[in-house]
Amino acid sequence: MTRTVLITGAHGFLGRHVARQFAAAGYLVTGIGHGVWDRNEIEEFGLTFWHTSDITLDALVTYAGKPTVIVHCAGSGSVPYSMEQPHQDFQRTVSNTAAVLEYVRVHSPASIVVYPSSGAVYGAVTKVPIEETDPLLPVSPYGVHKLMAEELCQSYAKHFGISVAIVRFFSIYGKGLRKQLLWDACRKVSSGESMFHGTGQEVRDWIHVDDAAALLMAAAASASPDCLVLNGGSSVGTRIAHLLDLVFSHLQPDAKPAFNGVGRSGDPSRFIADSSRASAIGWIPKTSLESGVADYVTWFKGLR
Numbered sequence: 001m002t003r004t005v006l007i008t009g010a011h012g013f014l015g016r017h018v019a020r021q022f023a024a025a026g027y028l029v030t031g032i033g034h035g036v037w038d039r040n041e042i043e044e045f046g047l048t049f050w051h052t053s054d055i056t057l058d059a060l061v062t063y064a065g066k067p068t069v070i071v072h073c074a075g076s077g078s079v080p081y082s083m084e085q086p087h088q089d090f091q092r093t094v095s096n097t098a099a100v101l102e103y104v105r106v107h108s109p110a111s112i113v114v115y116p117s118s119g120a121v122y123g124a125v126t127k128v129p130i131e132e133t134d135p136l137l138p139v140s141p142y143g144v145h146k147l148m149a150e151e152l153c154q155s156y157a158k159h160f161g162i163s164v165a166i167v168r169f170f171s172i173y174g175k176g177l178r179k180q181l182l183w184d185a186c187r188k189v190s191s192g193e194s195m196f197h198g199t200g201q202e203v204r205d206w207i208h209v210d211d212a213a214a215l216l217m218a219a220a221a222s223a224s225p226d227c228l229v230l231n232g233g234s235s236v237g238t239r240i241a242h243l244l245d246l247v248f249s250h251l252q253p254d255a256k257p258a259f260n261g262v263g264r265s266g267d268p269s270r271f272i273a274d275s276s277r278a279s280a281i282g283w284i285p286k287t288s289l290e291s292g293v294a295d296y297v298t299w300f301k302g303l304r
Contacts, residue, residue, distance in 0.1 A: 233273025
């Protein structure tokens with residue numbers, strides 16, 4: 001029997017890489033969400049079917065079928081947006097997740113649900129590495145809504161026997177991502193700018209998008225009504241200054257980043273995942289930060 005996967009938000013940065021990962025493993029891939037694909041993109045990322053639609057119960061009844069796995073990548077991906085438009089952020093993250101879970105409960109109870117969440121559910125942590133059992137104290141609407149979506153997943157797993165896995169991703173990066181630090185850094189450096197927020201000593205945990213997609217597939221294989229929860233990170237902390245040094249080495253090797261010493265409210269100084277649970281199900285990140293950043297900068301240069 002052909003294994004099938006439905007990926008919500010498949011046109012997005014993470015979703016399209018998840019589509020390619022599952023297609024390479026022999027799944028028939030259906031995507032649903034917003035965005036316009038050209039034929040080359042559909043073939044590159046392994047989609048068989050694409051449906052442009054909001055993620056609603058009616059849309060899922062129309063398009064979803066009875067997939068082996070649903071990877072629910074649709075949702076908000078921006079803390080600033082959640083501050084500016086909290087109600088829309090709620091709808092994109094919490095309401096969408098409720099629709100997916102209710103669809104599975106009523107129409108496809110054998111489907112496995114995999115939910116990419118965020119390390120933002122932990123909030124302003126005071127210790128690292130962060131374990132899955134640590135307190136969940138989000139400091140933004142984005143983090144609050146991700147936590148609410150997680151709680152919905154856990155509730156449906158517990159009360160209705162749905163097999164679920166949740167992966168709390170830390171800093172995902174990779175070519176194709178047109179926002180966040182690497183994108184902003186490449187644009188700044190290319191424009192001759194070198195000043196950045198903070199001190200440069202802030203530490204983050206970076207995971208390449210291909211490794212993130214592989215982790216979601218591994219999580220699907222371990223999903224159960226006990227609702228597996230995993231951290232999605234490399235377990236390696238990298239100073240922002242070092243990351244920017246890598247960018248400069250490819251774009252402006254004679255220059256160095258400078259920092260204004262002004263941090264952003266609510267940002268922890270250190271944010272590193274304990275990914276031992278992910279390792280325990282057989283997942284190992286394969287892309288080094290050095291090669292991943294080099295690949296990203298090469299992609300960025302090709303846009304100009």
